[in-house]
Amino acid sequence: MRRFIDLHVKSPPETDGLREMLELAAKLGFSGLGMVADRALFDSAKGMAPDQGLDLVSRADLRPKSPRDLTASLGRMRGRFEMIAVECQSKAVARQAAKDNRVDVLCFPTTVQERRKVGFDRQEASLAAGANCSYEVNVSDLLGKSPKVASGLTSIIREEVENARRFDVPLVVSSGAVNPLLMRDPRGLASVLNLFDIGEEEGLEAVSTTPWRLVETNRGKLGPGYVLPGVRVV
């Protein structure tokens, strides 16, 4: 049986909202949740998650202003979070993030104009494939937008997905929810990939096998004895 994970959920500021989100995730059929939250809130979520049968993954979303800023943030954060995503605000940051193997997930701006400038192009896809970075589609980026904006974004994301597939960059689909009403069921998330010409099986993998593989690799890296990729103290 497939185990689904929503790799990108932003925690609400209060504990009640957090509990509601965890309960809903379990009810929707997720076994895991990647959560962006401050340390105290994440710890309380970690306490509640086993009651719901959820495996909680700590995630940090970085928004660096420059490549130097990115490198510094990665140095500080990599050992503290199981998942590091970079929201690329400029081409220089996107290039640096795509070639740094400490970055797990690449995200891009949600406005059409900025996305046209900074989007996931072939060069980035080639770099990301070498560094084992994943490309993430956040469904919440498309929700509640006007037809003009939604169609513009859909067209850009379709090109980006095509670049990712051309270079075998792992593809992940997440809700990007900031409240329970933006959370979607796993098969719903996978079906949204239909808009980007992705088949059913590949869509389901983007919400199950691919993100879990990423989480397990990172947990291995954060575990004791890890030195370098392929090198471990036994």
Add this chain to the structure above:
Amino acid sequence: MPVRKSRRYLRIWVRGARGFASKGVSDAIQKGVLSLYGFHGLSLLEPTLIEFEEAEQMGILRCNRSHLREMRASLAFIVNIGDSSAAIHVARTSGTIKSLRSHRDNYLGRAEASEK
């Protein structure tokens, strides 16, 4: 001899700031399909809300079997019902209404048990 159309039935579950009426949910589903796939898509998907229990905010939606993914994507894109924020989730799909009705009983039974 007329050929029977193949359908798929979805057990849907509506969440929102308030409860919604069947008509509102049905309209939101039609609008959701229309905004994502247009008139042509609407004619292919043929979404029909068969029943909706306002007390439980659960219902059964029928669509064309070969367009189930498009139906799910359209439901995922719904963020409003009328003027209130809402989300429509699919709890289960089936080829028959009967099995969905029995699933509803199990689903609600489980929810009540977990509340206790």
